[in-house]
Amino acid sequence: MSSSESGMLVPQSVRLQDDLRSAKEELTQTISQIKKLQERKRELDGRISNIKCELDMLSKGGSASAQYEVDTFPWSDEMMSKLRSVFKIEDFRSYQKAAVNATMNNLDCLLIMPTGGGKSLCFQLPAILSKGITLVVSPLISLMEDQLQSMKELGIHTALFNSNTSREETKFIFDSMINPSATLKLLYVTPEKLAKSKRLMSQLEKAYRANRFARLVIDEVHCCSQWGHDFRPDYKFLGIMKTQYPKTPIIGLTATATPNVIIDVQKILNIEGSLVFKDTFFRPNLKYEVLDCGEASKIEDIANLINTRFPKQSGIIYCLTIKDCEEVSEKLRTFKIRAARYHAQLEPEKRTEIQKKWYNNEVQVIVATVAFGMGINKLDVRYVIHHSMSKSVENYYQETGRAGRDGNPAHCILFFKFGDSFRASSLMFTEKNGVVNVYNMLKYSLDRSNCRKGLLAQHFGDAWELSGCGEMCDNCDMKSSGSNQYQEINAGPLLDDIDSILDHASHLEERMTALKLMDAWLGKGNKKLRVETVATPKFNRQTCETIVALLLIDGFLKEEFHFTPYSTISYIVAGAKVVLRSNGKISQDIQYQIPLSIVNPSKAKTSKKPTTSSSSVKEKDTNSKHSSSSSPKKSTPRVHKESVSSGSGRGKSSSSKSSDHRKGDDLKRKEREKSVTKDGDDEDPVSKKSKFSFKKKTSMNDSNFEDGVDCVQVIGKRFVIAQDFID
Numbered sequence: 001m002s003s004s005e006s007g008m009l010v011p012q013s014v015r016l017q018d019d020l021r022s023a024k025e026e027l028t029q030t031i032s033q034i035k036k037l038q039e040r041k042r043e044l045d046g047r048i049s050n051i052k053c054e055l056d057m058l059s060k061g062g063s064a065s066a067q068y069e070v071d072t073f074p075w076s077d078e079m080m081s082k083l084r085s086v087f088k089i090e091d092f093r094s095y096q097k098a099a100v101n102a103t104m105n106n107l108d109c110l111l112i113m114p115t116g117g118g119k120s121l122c123f124q125l126p127a128i129l130s131k132g133i134t135l136v137v138s139p140l141i142s143l144m145e146d147q148l149q150s151m152k153e154l155g156i157h158t159a160l161f162n163s164n165t166s167r168e169e170t171k172f173i174f175d176s177m178i179n180p181s182a183t184l185k186l187l188y189v190t191p192e193k194l195a196k197s198k199r200l201m202s203q204l205e206k207a208y209r210a211n212r213f214a215r216l217v218i219d220e221v222h223c224c225s226q227w228g229h230d231f232r233p234d235y236k237f238l239g240i241m242k243t244q245y246p247k248t249p250i251i252g253l254t255a256t257a258t259p260n261v262i263i264d265v266q267k268i269l270n271i272e273g274s275l276v277f278k279d280t281f282f283r284p285n286l287k288y289e290v291l292d293c294g295e296a297s298k299i300e301d302i303a304n305l306i307n308t309r310f311p312k313q314s315g316i317i318y319c320l321t322i323k324d325c326e327e328v329s330e331k332l333r334t335f336k337i338r339a340a341r342y343h344a345q346l347e348p349e350k351r352t353e354i355q356k357k358w359y360n361n362e363v364q365v366i367v368a369t370v371a372f373g374m375g376i377n378k379l380d381v382r383y384v385i386h387h388s389m390s391k392s393v394e395n396y397y398q399e400t401g402r403a404g405r406d407g408n409p410a411h412c413i414l415f416f417k418f419g420d421s422f423r424a425s426s427l428m429f430t431e432k433n434g435v436v437n438v439y440n441m442l443k444y445s446l447d448r449s450n451c452r453k454g455l456l457a458q459h460f461g462d463a464w465e466l467s468g469c470g471e472m473c474d475n476c477d478m479k480s481s482g483s484n485q486y487q488e489i490n491a492g493p494l495l496d497d498i499d500s501i502l503d504h505a506s507h508l509e510e511r512m513t514a515l516k517l518m519d520a521w522l523g524k525g526n527k528k529l530r531v532e533t534v535a536t537p538k539f540n541r542q543t544c545e546t547i548v549a550l551l552l553i554d555g556f557l558k559e560e561f562h563f564t565p566y567s568t569i570s571y572i573v574a575g576a577k578v579v580l581r582s583n584g585k586i587s588q589d590i591q592y593q594i595p596l597s598i599v600n601p602s603k604a605k606t607s608k609k610p611t612t613s614s615s616s617v618k619e620k621d622t623n624s625k626h627s628s629s630s631s632p633k634k635s636t637p638r639v640h641k642e643s644v645s646s647g648s649g650r651g652k653s654s655s656s657k658s659s660d661h662r663k664g665d666d667l668k669r670k671e672r673e674k675s676v677t678k679d680g681d682d683e684d685p686v687s688k689k690s691k692f693s694f695k696k697k698t699s700m701n702d703s704n705f706e707d708g709v710d711c712v713q714v715i716g717k718r719f720v721i722a723q724d725f726i727d
């Protein structure tokens with residue numbers, strides 16, 4: 001029986017009230033834990049389904065290509081002769097012949113080839129070899145117009161059907177679709193037009209009955225899937241085509257599709273089990289680099305980079321928002337660079353004019369949002385620079401793929417700053433998979449040890465040589481020069497500190513932006529947000545920011561997004577894995593490898609890599625052919641390791657807590673292989689490896705988070721930017 005301080009018996013009702021309160025508290029905690037565990041379950045379910053997709057594709061894809069590489073089909077001779085006489089192409093590139101043969105054999109197939117790989121030939125050649133009409137569904141009118149022009153030059157009769165098509169032209173097209181002696185071979189249409197035009201669908205039915213609907217081509221086929229990065233609702237309509245025209249073969253083309261996107265596309269198009277021809281994503285002439293930068297000198301760094309490494313050479317700079325785009329192009333002009341901006345808010349005529357000037361080299365650099373993209377076929381683009389990271393790895397791959405289409409060396413350079421990740425996630429969180437996509441991109445950007453081409457290959461489920469790309473990315477460059485020294489940091493105890501700060505804030509009913517969190521952790525900013533028992537970490541701000549970013553990616557922390565009337569704000573909260581940790585379900589140790597150049601710049605061995613500071617971007621002449629020819633000999637990487645048991649200065653329970661729940665290395669590794677999601681959606685991470693290392697940025701005093709959060713808040717005041725970004 002309880003008693004009060006005065007020794008009097010506590011009435012039963014008071015005791016029951018106490019019990020009730022305590023039970024309610026426990027219930028609230030339990031509900032919160034269940035919520036987090038459910039979230040984790042969704043993450044794991046997603047990951048499992050993704051792995052199953054990959055396994056499924058591996059088992060199906062294998063032998064398909066070899067079977068269709070042969071020259072014994074009835075059309076083989078004519079195919080080779082038309083390839084040479086009409087297209088003036090001597091021989092096929094890999095997978096082209098197999099894809100042409102498969103579609104000529106009336107089989108449904110998906111062709112995944114890198115940008116500039118030659119996908120168009122795989123339906124244009126069959127179109128002239130087949131009787132009847134090939135319908136090409138393509139997402140952009142400008143892209144269709146380009147193809148129309150090039151088909152005209154090759155003497156292939158092609159038409160485009162859209163809202164501008166005149167009555168006479170429409171009549172001609174519809175007649176040609178059913179007339180056995182018509183010469184029209186290719187008909188281009190947008191998915192929107194196809195979905196809307198009952199007349200076209202009805203005419204297709206007539207053509208089908210007359211055995212004249214030869215083939216359905218779906219360009220940028222990844223747009224069918226909501227898992228993809230460019231989902232277009234009207235692509236879903238294409239699902240009925242197989243039901244309506246079962247004997248007409250479908251060929252879908254894309255440069256970017258992860259295994260689960262491919263499986264999803266097959267389901268949507270009702271062509272499950274179709275052949276999948278998947279070429280390597282490797283573009284040997286592209287060199288990938290990531291440069292850390294501070295906001296202050298970013299544009300100046302880009303200008304210096306262009307003026308020193310790429311004087312007078314043609315390039316593209318991608319920006320996250322229209323405002324960035326305007327600002328960058330304007331500033332570049334002050335550095336005497338002929339730059340022009342390109343975004344969705346410009347009038348179509350203006351956009352065409354800028355594009356033309358760029359094609360003619362009157363404009364050297366196009367500074368663009370994602371609005372500048374599909375169908376860009378300028379061969380001599382020597383560099384694609386990203387002013388901010390892309391919203392997904394798929395976007396990044398597509399955007400960088402516009403470089404070096406002539407096969408000569410070209411550079412893909414990403415200027416990275418953590419704050420950009422928060423800008424991107426705040427813009428993307430309303431999209432399905434939006435935050436996962438941003439984190440995959442963040443992961444790619446942060447990775448300073450694995451081959452970048454390997455990371456891309458892994459993302460797209462492509463086979464990859466573990467030995468790396470041979471100095472065609474900065475990470476392989478670093479390895480070969482022996483300068484990838486790193487320090488191993490156990491972020492487990494640091495996470496305990498961060499968790500305490502977040503807990504404290506939640507008791508105060510304060511939401512923590514990344515900036516507030518960093519400040520409270522580093523003993524700065526609002527005093528009431530600091531936690532007495534949390535000592536200032538021993539690391540500099542950049543190291544701490546890096547650790548927070550890694551904890552976000554690994555699911556120990558999570559972003560939550562809130563709308564205000566003017567902005568969308570990202571707040572940091574504990575992630576699902578924090579509950580698993582405190583229940584001893586996963587190891588308390590979280591090991592990260594962070595380069596000495598960040599953790600301890602004075603100890604870091606100098607890399608041959610350039611940094612972004614204005615003075616140091618003047619680097620080797622890259623006009624030369626592949627850098628491998630001029631690069632120094634490979635040496636065994638000399639890795640300097642320093643182990644740090646805890647970055648926290650306080651004696652808090654961290655180490656004892658760790659040992660209580662310590663699990664095997666295996667479990668730890670497995671846990672780190674899982675990606676973080678916005679609302680439990682699954683996605684396979686860019687890299688399944690958990691070791692990260694990072695290189696020095698321009699200024700140690702820069703606060704990346706500060707910039708990022710500010711931008712997030714400002715962005716909301718300019719809704720048009722979010723619109724453009726999505727556009």
Ligand SMILES: Nc1ncnc2c1ncn2[C@@H]1O[C@H](COP(=O)(O)OP(=O)(O)OP(=O)(O)O)[C@@H](O)[C@H]1O
Pocket residue numbers: 089090091092093096113114115116117118119120121255375377
């Ligand atoms: N077998 C070949 N040999 C030589 N050149 C080829 C071959 N196949 C295609 N090409 C050329 O390669 C260039 C790129 O082809 P295409 O535009 O079809 O690429 P793509 O895969 O559609 O690229 P994107 O995804 O960027 O649209 C074109 O100039 C085309 O003529």
